[in-house]
Each structure stands twice: as structure tokens, then as C-alpha cells.
Amino acid sequence: MLTILFDGIAYGMLLFILACGLTVTLGLMNFINLAHGAFAMAGGYVTVVMMNRYGISFYWCLPAAFIVSALIGLVLERTLYQWLYQASHLDQVLFSIGIVFMAIAATDYFMGGQQQLINLPPELSGRMDVFGVGIGRYRLFTIIICAVLAVALQLILSKTRFGSRLRAAVDDRRVAMGLGINVPLVFALTFAFGSGLAGLGGAMGAEILGLDPNFPLKFMIYFLIVVSVGGTSTVSGPFLAALLLGIADVAGKYYVPAIGPFVIYALMIVMLIVRPNGLFSRGGR
Amino acid sequence: MSVLPQETTVSASSSTAAAETRAAKLMKRRSRIRFYEIIVWIAAIAAYFLLPSKMLILTEIAILALFAVSLDLVLGFAGIVSLGHTAFFGLGAYVAGLMALHFIAEPVTGLIVAGITSGVLGLLTSFLILRGSDLTRLMTTLGIGLMMAEVANQMAWLTGGADGLSGFSPGPILGMFEFDLFGKVGYLYCVGVLFIGTMIMRRIAFSPFGLSLKAIKGNPMRSAMVAVPGRKRIVTAYTIAAVFAGMAGALLTQTTAFVSPDVLAFHRSADVLLVLVIGGTGYLYGGIFGAILFTLVKDWLSVITPQYWMFYIGLLLVILVLIGRDRLSRWVEYLPERFSKKEDR
Numbered sequence: 001m002l003t004i005l006f007d008g009i010a011y012g013m014l015l016f017i018l019a020c021g022l023t024v025t026l027g028l029m030n031f032i033n034l035a036h037g038a039f040a041m042a043g044g045y046v047t048v049v050m051m052n053r054y055g056i057s058f059y060w061c062l063p064a065a066f067i068v069s070a071l072i073g074l075v076l077e078r079t080l081y082q083w084l085y086q087a088s089h090l091d092q093v094l095f096s097i098g099i100v101f102m103a104i105a106a107t108d109y110f111m112g113g114q115q116q117l118i119n120l121p122p123e124l125s126g127r128m129d130v131f132g133v134g135i136g137r138y139r140l141f142t143i144i145i146c147a148v149l150a151v152a153l154q155l156i157l158s159k160t161r162f163g164s165r166l167r168a169a170v171d172d173r174r175v176a177m178g179l180g181i182n183v184p185l186v187f188a189l190t191f192a193f194g195s196g197l198a199g200l201g202g203a204m205g206a207e208i209l210g211l212d213p214n215f216p217l218k219f220m221i222y223f224l225i226v227v228s229v230g231g232t233s234t235v236s237g238p239f240l241a242a243l244l245l246g247i248a249d250v251a252g253k254y255y256v257p258a259i260g261p262f263v264i265y266a267l268m269i270v271m272l273i274v275r276p277n278g279l280f281s282r283g284g285r
Numbered sequence: 286m287s288v289l290p291q292e293t294t295v296s297a298s299s300s301t302a303a304a305e306t307r308a309a310k311l312m313k314r315r316s317r318i319r320f321y322e323i324i325v326w327i328a329a330i331a332a333y334f335l336l337p338s339k340m341l342i343l344t345e346i347a348i349l350a351l352f353a354v355s356l357d358l359v360l361g362f363a364g365i366v367s368l369g370h371t372a373f374f375g376l377g378a379y380v381a382g383l384m385a386l387h388f389i390a391e392p393v394t395g396l397i398v399a400g401i402t403s404g405v406l407g408l409l410t411s412f413l414i415l416r417g418s419d420l421t422r423l424m425t426t427l428g429i430g431l432m433m434a435e436v437a438n439q440m441a442w443l444t445g446g447a448d449g450l451s452g453f454s455p456g457p458i459l460g461m462f463e464f465d466l467f468g469k470v471g472y473l474y475c476v477g478v479l480f481i482g483t484m485i486m487r488r489i490a491f492s493p494f495g496l497s498l499k500a501i502k503g504n505p506m507r508s509a510m511v512a513v514p515g516r517k518r519i520v521t522a523y524t525i526a527a528v529f530a531g532m533a534g535a536l537l538t539q540t541t542a543f544v545s546p547d548v549l550a551f552h553r554s555a556d557v558l559l560v561l562v563i564g565g566t567g568y569l570y571g572g573i574f575g576a577i578l579f580t581l582v583k584d585w586l587s588v589i590t591p592q593y594w595m596f597y598i599g600l601l602l603v604i605l606v607l608i609g610r611d612r613l614s615r616w617v618e619y620l621p622e623r624f625s626k627k628e629d630r
Contacts, residue, residue: 089419090366091606097555098602105596226425265432
């Protein structure tokens with residue numbers, strides 16, 4: 001029972017890291033980016049290639065996955081995404097679906113369609129017993145990393161100069177520009193950072209979530225659930241939503257395997273009807 | 286003193302009458318049969334005689350066209366971005382398959398039952414899309430689509446699960462026309478349903494009802510202020526679209542005598558959006574033109590790169606959006622607009 005809870009928390013934490021970049025692009029910049037999973041997949045494949053082909057340590061792969069995904073994000077934002085911030089939602093949806101299709105086919109072409117496996121370093125694999133609760137070492141590692149990242153994100157967004165610039169740019173683009181904030185730069189950096197986090201999540205999740213070319217489509221709905229249920233005004237909203245989703249999904253798959261995914265979708269729809277602006281949003285708009 | 290108000294009443298009532306006739310003329314002009322419509326249907330019939338070996342792909346085009354036209358009613362007229370339209374397509378496909386397997390093998394009955402079932406699902410789910418923003422609707426429709434796929438996958442005792450539903454063969458249409466091996470009857474059947482469906486949707490879309498849908502799409506608040514019942518209209522349009530999407534699914538089942546879980550897959554929703562983007566939204570025939578182009582391109586790509594055609598479909602989407610998808614469908618405006626020379630100005 002507690003083991004399931006623990007696994008669920010680890011899964012939820014992972015979902016948070018994967019989805020929090022989307023919180024910013026979708027929630028704050030109002031861009032419906034269905035291609036967010038593609039960046040996560042890029043990070044996962046960077047890890048796989050580095051570990052399995054070149055034998056580089058897992059710990060070096062994580063920052064590399066972050067950097068590569070962030071760079072891809074930065075390049076795509078500057079070349080393609082920035083033209084569509086003002087476009088209609090339909091255009092954004094079509095565009096990002098196009099990106100997803102391209103990413104899936106390209107990955108299939110270069111890496112093959114099979115599931116990719118990574119070998120964790122020995123000190124991270126296996127389980128240990130803490131007061132009779134079986135705890136996977138790797139899951140503990142995931143929880144610690146993600147918790148640190150979540151706290152850091154909250155601090156960056158609320159305490160630093162960059163965070164306040166970002167919030168200003170999101171609240172009112174024109175006034176922010178008038179105050180001398182380089183809004184395109186802020187958006188580009190934010191987008192890159194979000195993509196990088198997704199890449200990091202993809203790298204860490206290769207063990208737990210699995211990794212194959214269909215990753216962006218398979219997990220798209222999960223990211224969207226986290227963002228839409230969590231709301232977009234804070235970091236803590238999506239964080240709690242991701243935890244809930246992770247625990248519910250793991251428990252659902254364990255206790256009622258036949259209707260597990262069904263429960264998640266049904267819950268999401270009910271949630272959207274009852275609270276269209278997210279579970280933790282402040283007041284109505 | 287008492288003359289003046291009376292005079293204004295008279296002039297007001299006469300101007301109301303004038304406005305009414307003007308409005309009637311305007312509506313008539315909107316709904317007039319365009320030149321290209323005739324071409325489309327003549328071409329559809331001509332294809333039957335000219336391309337006897339291409340019946341299967343032509344059937345595919347007709348089915349996709351009906352599916353896309355039904356989405357245009359939701360997207361192009363009511364302005365709802367739906368990622369789950371395939372839920373109705375898939376439901377129609379499964380219902381038609383189950384009908385043929387367990388009850389009546391006659392296709393038209395199956396078609397109607399499938400349409401009604403999908404319509405009921407559309408009516409039930411339409412209340413979910415009334416609230417919230419574009420994003421909420423997107424998520425809700427996507428969620429419904431995924432849920433349907435999950436249901437079809439889990440209820441293996443009914444749907445055959447991942448293996449799909451097979452082992453049935455549709456009987457002769459109306460008890461008279463047997464499906465033949467080359468798909469000729471199947472093609473005529475699909476084109477017939479497409480024609481009737483398009484004509485019904487055309488009647489709906491170019492009526493004052495369709496105009497009010499466009500008003501809701503343009504600005505929900507203003508349309509509510511001129512007393513357009515937005516919620517009711519969206520529910521109606523969504524339900525009608527669901528009916529025809531279900532019929533398109535039923536056609537696919539009946540012409541292939543097989544239902545695979547693929548009918549509910551996400552990429553189908555994306556495909557049909559792409560079809561509408563290629564053909565243009567908001568005038569129904571975009572679905573037909575788009576279906577022709579899309580199927581031909583997809584067919585051509587899957588010959589060149591059997592495994593990686595998805596990449597080029599994605600590339601096409603990205604390019605289309607970046608150059609502006611409105612420009613693509615503007616060619617229709619260059620065609621001669623008037624078909625009949627009847628005076629109606």
C-alpha cells in the first residue's frame with residue numbers, strides 16, 4: 001500500500017518536471033503546444049545514445065539531456081514558434097501536431113521503433129526496506145531531484161528578477177515592452193528552459209515511463225491534464241495536480257487494471273466541467 | 286401633431302418589409318448553387334466510369350470527405366476546435382459492424398442506426414463543450430476520443446479488442462444491390478450517402494441557422510446580445526455533425542467488412558483536421574476538396590516512404606500553418622460564382 005503511494009509520488013514528481021515547461025508556454029504564454037512531449041523524448045533519446053553507445057555515466061547524461069533539449073527548444077522557438085504567438089488556437093494546434101508527427105517519424109527513422117532500455121548505475125537500482133516499506137532506490141532519487149527542482153522553480157519565478165520580468169511580460173506584453181523588458185528574449189529563454197526541463201524529465205523517465213517513438217502522443221494527454229487541472233497561476237497548482245495524477249494512475253493500474261486509464265480521463269472531464277479554469281485557480285475569470 | 290407619429294410608423298413598417306426582402310435575397314444569394322458544386326458531383330459520377338480500377342481509393346476519399354464535411358459544420362461554422370471528432374466516427378463504425386454481425390446485414394439500416402447512436406453520443410457530450418475556453422474544449426473533446434478508444438479496447442467481448450471486429454459481411458443495399466469484388470457498388474453507395482449528407486448539411490449551414498452559428502463563432506457575446514441562443518445552437522450543430530461522422534464511420538465498416546480499433550485512433554482526428562485545413566473551412570466543400578488532395582498525397586507518400594509518411598504529413602501541416610492556411614482555399618473565390626443567371630439582386 002505504502003509502496004504504491006511511494007511509486008505514485010515518484011511518478012507524479014516526474015510528470016511535474018515533464019509538464020511544468022508546458023505550464024509556462026500553455027498557461028502563461030497562451031500557446032497550445034501539443035509538441036511538448038517531443039522535447040521530453042529528445043532528452044530521453046540523448047540519454048539512451050550517450051549511455052548505450054558511448055558508455056557515459058548516467059549522471060552526466062542528465063545535464064546533457066537538459067542542455068540538448070533546451071537548445072532544440074531555443075532554436076525551434078526562434079525559427080518557428082515565435083511567429084505563432086498571435087495566431088489562432090487552431091493554427092497552434094495544427095502546427096504542434098505537425099511537429100509531433102515529424103518528431104515521431106524522425107525518431108523512428110534514426111533510432112528504430114522498439115522500446116529503448118537504459119541500464120541504471122548499480123547504486124540506483126534495486127530496492128531497500130525502510131520500516132517495512134519497499135522503496136525503489138531510483139524512485140527515491142527521482143523524488144529528491146524533482147523536489148529540489150520544484151522548489152528552485154518556485155523561487156526563480158517568485159524571487160528573481162527574471163521571474164518578475166516573465167510575469168510582467170505575460171500579464172501585459174505591450175506595457176512590459178514599454179518598460180524596456182526584452183519580451184521576445186524572455187519568452188525564448190523561458191521556452192528553452194521549459195523544453196530543457198522536459199528533456200530532463202524524459203531522461204529520468206526513460207526507466208519509469210518507457211521510451212519509444214510514440215512517447216509524445218502517449219503522454220500528451222497526461223501533460224495537458226496536469227496543466228489544465230493544476231491551473232497556471234502558480235507552480236504549486238500543477239505540482240499538486242501532477243502528484244494526484246501520478247498516485248491515481250499508479251493506484252488505478254494496480255487495483256483496477258481493466259479500467260485504469262478510463263478513470264483518469266473521466267476524472268479529467270468531470271474536473272474540467274466543474275472547474276474550467278483549473279482546480280487551484282483563484283476565483284473566476 | 287398627431288400625423289407625424291403615424292407617418293413614422295408607416296415608413297418604419299415599410300422599411301421593415303424592405304429589409305426583410307433584402308435579407309431574404311441575401312440569404313438566397315448565400316445559398317445559391319455554386320459553379321464548382323456541379324463540377325464536384327459530375328466528377329464523382331465520371332470517376333465511376335473513367336477510373337474503374339481505382340474504386341477503393343475513391344471510396345476512401347468519399348468516406349473521408351463525409352467525415353471532414355461533418356467536422357466543418359463544427360469547426361468552420363460553430364468555431365469549435367475539436368480533437369475528438371473521431372469518437373463519433375469510431376462509434377459509428379463499431380455500431381455498424383455490430384449491427385451487421387448480430388442483427389441485420391442490410392447496410393442502410395446499419396447506417397441509420399449508426400448515425401442515430403453517434404448523434405446520441407454527440408448530444409450527450411455537446412453539453413461538455415459549452416463551458417470554458419478553447420483549451421478546455423480541446424481537452425474535453427480529446428478526452429472523450431481517448432475514452433472511447435479505451436472503451437473499445439477494454440470491452441473485448443463486444444468489440445474484439447485489439448484484434449478488431451470481423452466475420453460479418455454486409456448484405457445487399459436495400460436488398461437489391463450486392464457489394465461486388467471491385468468495390469463499384471460500394472463506391473456508388475458512399476458517393477450517394479456523401480451527396481445526401483452534404484446536401485442536408487448544406488441546407489443547414491446556409492440557412493439562418495448556419496448564419497447564426499457563424500455569428501457565434503465571430504463573437505459569442507455580441508451574438509448573444511442580438512438574441513442568438515448560443516448554447517442551444519452549438520448543441521444542435523454538434524449533434525448533427527456527430528450523426529454524419531457516425532455515418533462516415535459506418536460506411537467505412539460496410540465497405541471494408543472490418544472494424545479495427547484504429548478507427549478511434551488519435552491520428553484520425555488530426556488527419557481530418559488536416560483535410561479541412563487543406564480544403565479550407567467554412568464552406569463545406571472544403572472537406573471534399575481536402576479529402577481528395579489529402580488521400581492522393583498520402584497514397585503517393587506511402588508508396589515512396591511506406592514507413593515514414595507521417596513525417597511529411599507533419600511537415601505539410603507546419604508549412605501550411607506558417608504560410609497561412611487561409612491563402613490556400615482562396616482559389617475558390619476565383620471560380621465563376623454564379624451558376625444560374627436568375628435575377629435576384
